[in-house]
Amino acid sequence: MPENSSDPHAPRAPYMEVLAALTAEIEAGKYAPGALIPSDAQLCERFGVARETARRAVKVLRERGLIRTEWGRGSRVVDRSAGADPGNQGPAVPNA
Amino acid sequence: MPENSSDPHAPRAPYMEVLAALTAEIEAGKYAPGALIPSDAQLCERFGVARETARRAVKVLRERGLIRTEWGRGSRVVDRSAGADPGNQGPAVPNA
DNA sequence: TTATATTTGTCCGTATGTATG
DNA sequence: ACATACATACGGACAAATATA
Numbered sequence: 468m469p470e471n472s473s474d475p476h477a478p479r480a481p482y483m484e485v486l487a488a489l490t491a492e493i494e495a496g497k498y499a500p501g502a503l504i505p506s507d508a509q510l511c512e513r514f515g516v517a518r519e520t521a522r523r524a525v526k527v528l529r530e531r532g533l534i535r536t537e538w539g540r541g542s543r544v545v546d547r548s549a550g551a552d553p554g555n556q557g558p559a560v561p562n563a
Numbered sequence: 564m565p566e567n568s569s570d571p572h573a574p575r576a577p578y579m580e581v582l583a584a585l586t587a588e589i590e591a592g593k594y595a596p597g598a599l600i601p602s603d604a605q606l607c608e609r610f611g612v613a614r615e616t617a618r619r620a621v622k623v624l625r626e627r628g629l630i631r632t633e634w635g636r637g638s639r640v641v642d643r644s645a646g647a648d649p650g651n652q653g654p655a656v657p658n659a
Numbered sequence: 660t661t662a663t664a665t666t667t668g669t670c671c672g673t674a675t676g677t678a679t680g
Numbered sequence: 681a682c683a684t685a686c687a688t689a690c691g692g693a694c695a696a697a698t699a700t701a
Contacts, residue, residue, distance in 0.1 A: 480676095480688060481634075506666055517635070517690045522667085538667055539697030577681070602674055613682040618675085634675055635689030 481516050485524035488514070493533050493544055500546035504534060577612050581620035584610070589629050589640055596642035600630060 489504065498504050505513065510521035525542060528534045536542040545551075575583075585600065594600050601609065606617035621638055624630045632638040 482688075508666075519691090520689060523688080525667095536667075537698090539665080539699080541666060541698095604674080615683090616681060619681095632675075633690085635673085635691085637674060637690095 481514070482520045482523040482527075485510060485514050485516060485521055486527050489524060489528060490533065493528070498544045500544050500548070500551075502544055503541040504528075504544065506541055577610070578616045578619040578623075581606060581610050581612060581617055582623050585620060585624060586629065589624070594640045596640050596644070598640055599637040600624075600640060602637055 489510075492498065493504070504525075507518050507521050507525070510516070510524070511518050514521065525534070525536070529536055529542070532545060532547070534542040535545050585606075588594065589600070600621075603614050603617050603621070606612070606620070607614050610617065621630070621632070625632055625638070628641060628643070630638040631641050
């Protein structure tokens with residue numbers, strides 16, 4: 468069962484919910500640096516949203532530098548420890 | 564001076580016409596519970612009104628609990644049979 | 660090599676939510 | 681009340697890159 472539904476009563480837009488959940492998990496270390504986060508399809512299944520909505524959240528994570536996305540592979544958590552190469556995967560958009 | 568605030572022959576506001584027509588059709592069973600009612604664009608076309616006007620009528624239907632609105636999908640007729648979950652889609656504003 | 664499955668990239672059409680003239 | 685524009689969302693479709701059998 469999805470964690471949330473797309474009802475219009477959600478305090479935030481659906482993609483915001485996905486974004487908040489993924490951000491929290493990444494910062495909590497649920498996905499180690501270099502590890503793959505769930506795929507688009509898995510996020511759709513888990514959150515009960517359309518792929519576009521899942522991708523919108525993933526895009527923000529990429530813009531914020533939390534993940535790197537590789538075509539055909541998935542998105543990996545970026546190692547942000549001192550001295551690590553950021554990889555420059557997107558424009559610098561630290562926050563919204 | 565208002566041209567019709569005390570004129571019993573004044574026509575109802577356009578959104579009232581849309582509201583009355585949709586209410587009658589829903590209660591007549593034209594749209595089964597769970598079925599989608601016409602979209603904003605279809606209502607505009609059918610009644611010859613602006614989208615804002617169609618949406619006002621739809622909003623009242625939602626507030627009255629006759630329909631449930633899903634973002635990106637449409638508005639569905641609520642099953643109001645005994646024991647059915649109303650879904651709580653809006654503030655309780657049963658009538659004007 | 661080919662075939663299949665998975666994943667991301669992109670595009671289309673439709674619908675609602677919101678804001679501004 | 682009308683007209684327009686944009687943001688957000690859903691659903692489907694296809695292409696391109698990757699991984700595996």
